[in-house]
Amino acid sequence: MALRKRPLGRTGLQVSEIGFGCGMMAGLFTRGAPALQRAAVARALELGISHFDTAPVYGDTASETNLGAVLHDMRDQLGPAVTLATKVALTFDELDDVYGAVIRSVEGSLRRLRRERIDLIQLHNRVGPLRAPKPDIGSGAQLALQDILGSRGVVDAFCALHAQGKVGYFGCCAFGGDALLARDLIASGVFDTVLVHYSLKNRSSWEIPPDASVRDYGQAGALAARSGMGTIAVRILEAGALAKSESTILPPVEAAIRFALSNPEVSTALVGFSDIGQIEEAVRCAELGPLSATEIGSL
Template sequence: MKQRDLGSTGLQVSVLGFGSGAGGGLMTKGEPADQVRAVARAMEAGITYFDTAAAYGQGHSEENLGRVLGELKAWDKIVLGTKVRFNEVDRKEPVAWVRKSVEGSLKRLKHDRIDLLQLHNPVCNGAKGSSPTEDDVPVAEVLAGVAEGMQQVQKEGLVGHLGYTGLGDTEALHAIARDTRFKSVQVYFNALNPSAGYAGATGASQDYDGLIDTCAASGVGVLAFRVLANGALVARADRHPIAGIPNAPLDGGPTYEGHVEGARALMPIVDELGLESGLELGFRFALSKEGVSSVLVGFSDLGQLEDAIRWAERGPLPASTMDRIVALAR
């Protein structure tokens, strides 16, 4: 498994990142023995980046991942990222809330340090943003009290590096990427809306206006997420029994069903290249974009993990294929 620099953090992360959210469900609702087998297999394959959050499964993701990493004695072999999320009340005392959130995460993880702490809220330009959620945080607050709270736990050694989730108003996301305190961003990026890598190629969704390139110019590491469009790139509507139910589109675009329909337009490319599915196309599309450090995928079972490992080993797509996919989104 190839490793890439996570921006200017000094950390190296695997090109395939292990997602532990409710979308896949393995680390929130899976059987404990299956969780151990999956994490052990991931590490055997060279996966070094593991992503979780306090909000995933109401804390169960952190608890389960921490338990497994402890059982496998793996803490010194991996890079772990988790997140802090604010509600309206928490925003009144951001420094205190960051500390409380981090202490809760460490307790659930049963560990003494987090490699990467990321803001989990969408950010907006003014008092309210255009995202479909109700917990937008104005960029002015992010660069003031939120950043101060995150820096404080960083200075105390509880956290290694700071990052944020790239959702919300596009201008605000670019502004944070240019702030030297934030060293990574989770970027919404997939073959149906590749605008974070190719400005203007929105697929009728939000234009992230080349956020990945802004990050690269600022030395900010990029963790690409929703690269499989919540599984819609398989181009059919059925889902694994423990996979989460798709929520409202994060980029203000089509519904999950609309994404499934959009994925069908990619099937001729899948067939021409002899790929296994639209999921392989989507994963390798994200992997191919210069500036992406790791491609995050969530899993429901060990078979899905094996698929992603196989696709990572096959590497980037041809440049001509990338151009065709981007053209379909314009």
């Protein structure tokens, strides 16, 4: 069975159910050996993984640089089905010129990734009622809604980059910061995709949480899906914590991956990898298909 693909919302793109996350926790693209990085991408492509996600903040630009080198060396093997996503995370000091800072960030990413165009550019900053040096969760400063949607804000810069052919689609982040304002970003209609926290431990991007012990992300994934946006599930393994769980009826990694992919509104689930064996395990889990309602109810 081949790794299935799903539509990335209204973009017209098809992405693999498992996305290759190049973040810091798994660390392959921030501190791995170049030979292993290349072998891992080759194996991922062979298994049908076609979506790669990175960010400038991962390893202080190391992830973009390393992924860019590998994809450039393998460019003849990629084909049009491979999609590349990166992010913009503005610091508090950059907020005097949001528009210019976004342009500079993306142009830096293009150089490091050795690309003329990025398929999906995502805002990594969270949104809150006011600017703040740091959000409660995530990267960069907390932005106000006006910084994103207002004149010469993030979206204006994204649109200028799109007009120049440097970026394709726009994404935002809907976990951390203010959940209601994140819903406003989704409702604005200017973003094509959204990053959502969705796991066995926290299902609140789609479901109302059972009690106050679970942070409520405001059913942002459900709202985004209804709006025609692509939904990209992150933290499905809760930074590795669920991989060590002993409380499930299934192997923990299998339970976590199959749970996320049991939701038909999830476009792709990002998974970070440290080695090739983890890539093969993730694909094997995805190929087993969705969990039954009974299985989900017991987890």
